[in-house]
Amino acid sequence: MPATMPTTMPTTRPTTRPTRTTGTVLALGGGGFSMSDDGSSAIDDHLLDLTGKDTPKVCFVPTASGDDNGYAHRFEEAFAGRARTSVLSLFCHEPWGYADPELLLEQDVVYVGGGSTANLLVVWRRHGLPDLLARAAAQGTVLAGISAGMNCWFESSSTDSFGPLAPLDDGLGFVPGSACPHYLGEEDRRDAYLGWVASGALPGGYAVDEYAALRFVDGVPVDAVSERPDRPVLRVERDGDGVREVPLDVRRLPGT
Template sequence: MEEGSSVKRQVIALGGGGFSMEPDNLALDRYILSQSEEKEPRICFIPTASGDKPEYIRRFYEAFGRLTCKPCHLSLFEPLFQNLHDFVLEQDILYVGGGSTRNLLVLWQEWELDGIIAEAYQNGVILAGISAGANCWFEDGVTDPLNGPLYAIEGLGMLSGSICPHFDGEIKRRPAYLEAIGKGTMKEGYGVDDGAALHFVDEQLIHVICSRRNTPAYKISRQGVETFEEAIPAAYLD
């Protein structure tokens, strides 16, 4: 992506869905591709949060091989790139997969990938992701360790506030998120259901879209110790 004076910064954060959860419904994935100005955008899958699981990578290529794009992936466990900085900046879209947000952030910091991605964002590379790949763009996110309670984790902070992916898709998510905001341990933010996504341009929410009918997102705010949910209607992608 070439640097220019009218660069548009974009983040598309999926609560759930996309190729990894809905392999027969690629509406959200098509939407991500459609936001690029390139006719055949270069989209790079970053599966760090899953430990670069081969099956996850295979499913990415299976899905995006059916779409109009140039797919590739970035593995930190079996790297194929010669220069990480140049490889990332050559992409039009970065699509971050789900898994462990904590592991993702630790590895990105070790490889200095967090700073490289921040530079790519400023240069107009579209950032997208699901679950952990949505958490990472915000100041705060909700993550769940194996056999442990949900907890708040700091993200990279491209976007202000917090996010809770799988808001209704996993039974513990909604109450844990509302409690954390009520206690002030997490910033106000967004609960995003499976099948819904938030689209930010220049750090402002401009669209909520969904691949499943009647699937909203929620703006979560706090007054004192009380939390309030405001449903944000989503445009259905048919």
């Protein structure tokens, strides 16, 4: 582990942050339709299965990418025929236009895309999404997301929202602790995250590699899955002046 940590970027903490929420969160370190050449993904299939419905309602929230139209179209293509899809565009991009965020309360799944975690959090708070999402989760909606869409649910995270990797103590706090997606898939992610947990810049938390996901129920981890071999999910904890990684059992999804 390097002795010199990446520079900590300044952050603005929210004036209020919801307490740990009840309900289900599926945190994707990478994978899903976002990282599939043809849109197919065993993790996305698993996400739909968690709803227990044949054709669940799934709303994609691409705020972190600035509501990138191409990203939203890829979502609709990936879920066509197996879900009733919608896109919540807070930037009012065509063809989506503006939808009342209370649309989230009608969903079986809210799927959050990747991009800038910091920007996502600012925009969501301005539009009142944290409280809506907490209400949706409490009534059975599965909250899911990849990369920034993973980070947002935690108290804090490792992010590249400011360019260089930096710790961000600004999450929603639906899941306790910190998050690190792309754990082995992106250069410096692991070393930086271990350093921040060791120094106390971030609390202990969970590292999820690409093509893997970790499911929480009421803030407690219950199941780790992967759609490719050798994709770890770990609990990362401060240990004296150092840090330790505790591998979790990862279940390989059928057909992968």
